[in-house]
Amino acid sequence: MTERTYDSHLSSPRNFGATATMTNDTSSPAADVAVEQSIVMDVKDVSVYYSDFRAVRDVNMPVREHQITAMIGPSGCGKSTVLRSLNRMNDLIDGARVEGLVSYRGIDLYGPKVDPVEVRRRIGMVFQKPNPFPKSIRENITFGPRIAGIPKSEFDELVERSLRSAALWEEVKDRLDSSALGLSGGQQQRLCIARAIATQPDMLLMDEPCSALDPIATGRIEDLMHELKDNYTIVIVTHNMQQAARVSDRCAFFTTELDSQSDRRTGQLVEYDATDRIFSNPSDERTENYVTGRFG
Ligand SMILES: Nc1ncnc2c1ncn2[C@@H]1O[C@H](COP(=O)(O)OP(=O)(O)OP(=O)(O)O)[C@@H](O)[C@H]1O
Numbered sequence: 001m002t003e004r005t006y007d008s009h010l011s012s013p014r015n016f017g018a019t020a021t022m023t024n025d026t027s028s029p030a031a032d033v034a035v036e037q038s039i040v041m042d043v044k045d046v047s048v049y050y051s052d053f054r055a056v057r058d059v060n061m062p063v064r065e066h067q068i069t070a071m072i073g074p075s076g077c078g079k080s081t082v083l084r085s086l087n088r089m090n091d092l093i094d095g096a097r098v099e100g101l102v103s104y105r106g107i108d109l110y111g112p113k114v115d116p117v118e119v120r121r122r123i124g125m126v127f128q129k130p131n132p133f134p135k136s137i138r139e140n141i142t143f144g145p146r147i148a149g150i151p152k153s154e155f156d157e158l159v160e161r162s163l164r165s166a167a168l169w170e171e172v173k174d175r176l177d178s179s180a181l182g183l184s185g186g187q188q189q190r191l192c193i194a195r196a197i198a199t200q201p202d203m204l205l206m207d208e209p210c211s212a213l214d215p216i217a218t219g220r221i222e223d224l225m226h227e228l229k230d231n232y233t234i235v236i237v238t239h240n241m242q243q244a245a246r247v248s249d250r251c252a253f254f255t256t257e258l259d260s261q262s263d264r265r266t267g268q269l270v271e272y273d274a275t276d277r278i279f280s281n282p283s284d285e286r287t288e289n290y291v292t293g294r295f296g
């Protein structure tokens with residue numbers, strides 16, 4: 001894996017400077033500080049609205065560097081909504097609005113000078129359904145770098161590196177100019193991960209990346225996530241409890257509750273902790289009911 005440099009620019013006019021890296025959670029006891037990874041993204045009192053509807057409220061979820069953070073919970077509790085707020089994907093949805101603070105390496109992601117396109121380059125996303133472009137395997141990888149102005153002379157190396165990182169190179173190296181749509185679902189999803197990696201992001205957001213895959217392809221993606229963790233910080237949404245338990249370091253359990261004012265169900269974060277604690281000794285009964293399958 002090549003070395004990645006971060007110039008700390010999320011917007012062109014303003015240099016946020018090297019001081020932007022956040023250190024440890026100030027609320028942690030001193031003893032914890034030495035062993036904890038630094039917080040790369042902090043989510044403080046975040047609520048997300050779709051027009052008047054508050055879909056999810058008061059989320060506090062520091063995301064630590066080089067860890068896999070999983071978001072679990074029943075359908076409609078706001079997992080995708082919160083995930084999209086981490087790289088300003090909700091900006092693309094009419095009426096969506098984020099309240100509270102999402103800070104990335106100490107920078108307010110929703111600050112007036114922050115360029116959302118640069119945010120999404122730094123914080124890549126992989127979706128539930130593999131969505132390769134109807135182009136060749138090679139062009140899927142070079143699409144982002146081309147827009148970013150990376151010289152063509154670097155493409156061959158970049159294509160190989162990205163595909164190797166996504167554990168796909170050996171399977172496709174002889175057919176780089178064939179259509180990506182000819183790949184299997186699991187291969188397509190690894191191609192989407194390779195495509196996300198090609199723009200040299202810092203974080204990867206994955207929304208149920210294995211839900212369309214069989215157990216073997218799922219296992220490959222999970223292995224891949226473990227490998228990618230050395231170089232990236234990953235946040236994953238999953239409905240698969242075993243997957244959350246297998247891959248994640250920290251786990252956030254969300255649920256919904258009826259909002260008496262709107263008479264609609266609003267999502268909330270119930271508990272956020274080390275994954276083994278969430279699965280073995282959660283502090284909230286609702287978490288325990290969910291992870292043991294007694295929910296509802
Ligand atoms: N584009 C949208 N416009 C309006 N409301 C939306 C939109 N997207 C999501 N919502 C609402 O926000 C709430 C949270 O939805 P979200 O998709 O984040 O849930 P989720 O936890 O990801 O569910 P699932 O597990 O089914 O994917 C739901 O009440 C949903 O109806």
Ligand SMILES: [Mg+2]
Nearest residue numbers: 079080081237
């Ligand atoms: Mg979702």
